[in-house]
Amino acid sequence: DQQVKQNSPSLSVQEGRISILNCDYTNSMFDYFLWYKKYPAEGPTFLISISSIKDKNEDGRFTVFLNKSAKHLSLHIVPSQPGDSAVYFCAARREERANSKLTFGKGITLSVRP
């Protein structure tokens, strides 16, 4: 049973436009959500996170929105740049402590066209 779902395996966007990456979850006990970015042949790197007590968190070009009632979150990248081309993983956990276990989605491959 997949608890974190990234239903679109890929997304292609023109440079300068907005990229919207979606993520759904089924476990209502999740209360902290993270996005990781992964380039080929490298490990994932943390991008941005959001606690369930918030509905928005912004960091530069990256904004994460959380809709708890819909169990849905999205990552917005504005403006998109070619260097943003990577695999993006949505992850969730039940507690805000860093050493609680993460559950990952399958990832979305973002391609930003110059």
Add this chain to the structure above:
Amino acid sequence: NAGVTQTPKFQVLKTGQSMTLQCAQDMNHNSMYWYRQDPGMGLRLIYYSASEGTTDKGEVPNGYNVSRLNKREFSLRLESAAPSQTSVYFCASSDPSGRGNEQFFGPGTRLTVL
């Protein structure tokens, strides 16, 4: 700071052979993790160690053993490798007092079992 390091980077095994994947972190983190990444499957937790001296099973522990040698090092052992264990393995670490509550990942070990 090297962050999280993993050795080896690549490995080819024959079915039935054994090997140990090494992981070390220099960030003084308490918690360490082993994940595997398979195409279309995202990142799945194999084992984790919340603190030195403790280890617990994750989502896919069968066929693996771990050792938390000290605070810095967390190894993953395959006693009798099987083709189903062909994957990319990532080690990660975290600390509740760290910024952002995120896990830091190593560069990965690409393992092929023939």
